[in-house]
Amino acid sequence: MAKQDDKSRLYNRLTGIPHAVVLDRMRVHGYWPAHTGLPPDPPAEAQERKQLESNLAVLKQDAALGEGAIEKALREERVRRWEESKKKRAEKRKLREARAVARREAWAKKRKDLVVHVGDGLSAGLQGERSNEQALRERDLPVLHRASDLAAALGIPLGRLRWLTYHRGGAALVHYHRYSIPKKTGGIRGISAPKPALSRAQHWVFEQIVKKLVVEPEAHGFVPARSIVSNAKLHVGKRVVANLDLKDFFPSVTFRRTKGLFAAFGYSEQVATLLALLCTEPPRVAATLDGRSLRIAIGERRLPQGACTSPGLTNAVCRALDRRLAGLATSFGFSYSRYADDLTFSSDDDQRLGVLLRCIRTIVTDEGFAEHPKKTRIMRRGSRQEVTGVVVNEKPAVPREEVRELRALLHNALRQGLDAQNRAHHPRFVEHLVGRVAYVSMVDPVRGAKLKMQLDRVLGR
Numbered sequence: 252m253a254k255q256d257d258k259s260r261l262y263n264r265l266t267g268i269p270h271a272v273v274l275d276r277m278r279v280h281g282y283w284p285a286h287t288g289l290p291p292d293p294p295a296e297a298q299e300r301k302q303l304e305s306n307l308a309v310l311k312q313d314a315a316l317g318e319g320a321i322e323k324a325l326r327e328e329r330v331r332r333w334e335e336s337k338k339k340r341a342e343k344r345k346l347r348e349a350r351a352v353a354r355r356e357a358w359a360k361k362r363k364d365l366v367v368h369v370g371d372g373l374s375a376g377l378q379g380e381r382s383n384e385q386a387l388r389e390r391d392l393p394v395l396h397r398a399s400d401l402a403a404a405l406g407i408p409l410g411r412l413r414w415l416t417y418h419r420g421g422a423a424l425v426h427y428h429r430y431s432i433p434k435k436t437g438g439i440r441g442i443s444a445p446k447p448a449l450s451r452a453q454h455w456v457f458e459q460i461v462k463k464l465v466v467e468p469e470a471h472g473f474v475p476a477r478s479i480v481s482n483a484k485l486h487v488g489k490r491v492v493a494n495l496d497l498k499d500f501f502p503s504v505t506f507r508r509t510k511g512l513f514a515a516f517g518y519s520e521q522v523a524t525l526l527a528l529l530c531t532e533p534p535r536v537a538a539t540l541d542g543r544s545l546r547i548a549i550g551e552r553r554l555p556q557g558a559c560t561s562p563g564l565t566n567a568v569c570r571a572l573d574r575r576l577a578g579l580a581t582s583f584g585f586s587y588s589r590y591a592d593d594l595t596f597s598s599d600d601d602q603r604l605g606v607l608l609r610c611i612r613t614i615v616t617d618e619g620f621a622e623h624p625k626k627t628r629i630m631r632r633g634s635r636q637e638v639t640g641v642v643v644n645e646k647p648a649v650p651r652e653e654v655r656e657l658r659a660l661l662h663n664a665l666r667q668g669l670d671a672q673n674r675a676h677h678p679r680f681v682e683h684l685v686g687r688v689a690y691v692s693m694v695d696p697v698r699g700a701k702l703k704m705q706l707d708r709v710l711g712r
Contacts, residue, residue: 364399365398368417369528370418371418373506376521376523376524377521377524379519379520380397380519381519382394382519382522383517383518386516387516387518390516392463393460395519401522401525404455406455415528416525416528417528418548421547422545423543423544423545423546425532425535427443427444427445427449427532428443440556442556449529453558456530460513462563464567466567469573469576470573470589472562472566473562473591479694480647480694482588482589482590482593482641485595485597486586486588486597486636486643487643487645489586489597489599492595492596492597492629493595493597493607493627494593494628495622495623495626496592496593496622496623498621498622500591501555501556501565503620505552506528506531506551506552508568509530509564512527512564527552530564531553531554532555532558533550535548535549536549565591579607579610583598583606585597590638593639595639601631648695649695654698657688658702658705660672661702661709665709681710
């Protein structure tokens with residue numbers, strides 16, 4: 252019975268089904284006689300089973316000991332790997348920190364020769380550090396590749412160049428004095444005069460770059476050996492003279508146009524950006540913020556009225572305008588000239604003047620400028636024809652009323668003294684008179700010589 256129980260336990264362990272259940276089901280279905288148990292195992296089989304069970308017990312004991320050793324080994328391996336990982340992470344952290352220190356030191360060293368930011372919206376292209384040397388040498392312009400080159404050429408530290416060129420939307424200190432003067436034709440003209448530090452930089456830009464720029468023969472304003480007289484002579488004795496004025500002439504030339512101009516000469520984007528910043532300034536209004544007085548920018552940067560560089564740069568920008576208008580005028584049988592923002596056309600045939608004016612306005616708009624509609628004048632023979640203040644009906648002449656006024660002033664000054672004639676309270680009245688006489692002499696040398704003799708007597712020369 253004991254052997255039978257051993258067999259049943261073994262069967263149960265191997266199959267997972269109780270042995271008695273299987274035997275009972277076999278009796279029900281007639282596979283095993285009723286009331287009959289299992290026969291005993293043969294002695295050899297019983298002995299073999301006993302040996303197997305003994306061996307199984309030994310194996311179980313060895314397995315239990317092995318599992319503990321494996322678990323211990325796994326724990327030790329995990330500890331070793333964790334320590335190794337910590338060591339590697341510490342080494343990598345030290346390496347990253349060393350590299351970061353090296354990068355900061357390298358950047359600090361490199362930054363001494365760079366300008367990396369000049370204000371919001373204006374810093375694009377500062378990484379461009381290579382100018383077109385051949386193009387610059389062909390124009391006889393100084394070769395400058397990067398900010399440090401420009402600073403050295405200006406004779407100032409790079410930090411000062413950063414200070415002069417950095418754009419601030421709101422600034423307590425700006426680089427311009429702003430004031431207004433009355434226009435000769437009425438109204439007020441806003442002047443932005445650069446302060447000394449910026450003025451010196453702008454004069455260098457003017458002498459070394461702007462002064463050397465090529466202008467079209469039709470341009471007479473701010474060009475050596477040309478003047479209002481050379482501008483007027485082209486239109487003397489014509490049947491019709493048409494004059495158009497460009498509105499907001501200098502402010503029409505923005506920072507982007509100015510930068511593009513310097514880049515077109517051959518300068519790198521970095522140098523072109525800095526030169527454009529030196530030559531432009533946004534319109535500003537006074538405001539108070541948190542108790543601080545600020546000048547707030549209310550528009551994009553543009554050429555200011557008052558900088559020595561503005562006239563020459565506008566002449567360079569207007570080259571395409573001058574070429575197009577000159578070609579148009581020639582095709583219509585007209586002569587064309589420009590003195591700053593004054594466009595003058597003249598001809599002995601005015602039949603197509605209306606068509607010409609429409610074409611002129613199209614070109615002006617296309618070139619980024621705008622006509623001042625209230626200042627357009629059509630002057631025909633029989634009325635006074637003036638070009639930039641010079642009468643051109645028969646010959647270049649100063650308006651008679653101006654000559655008469657000046658002659659009378661000098662006559663009375665000789666009798667009553669200069670102070671009595673300074674009714675406008677000019678702070679430098681003598682220089683004012685010398686300038687007026689020189690102007691008449693430039694336009695009309697004969698009348699100018701007579702007035703100069705009067706002035707010499709007044710001054711006791």
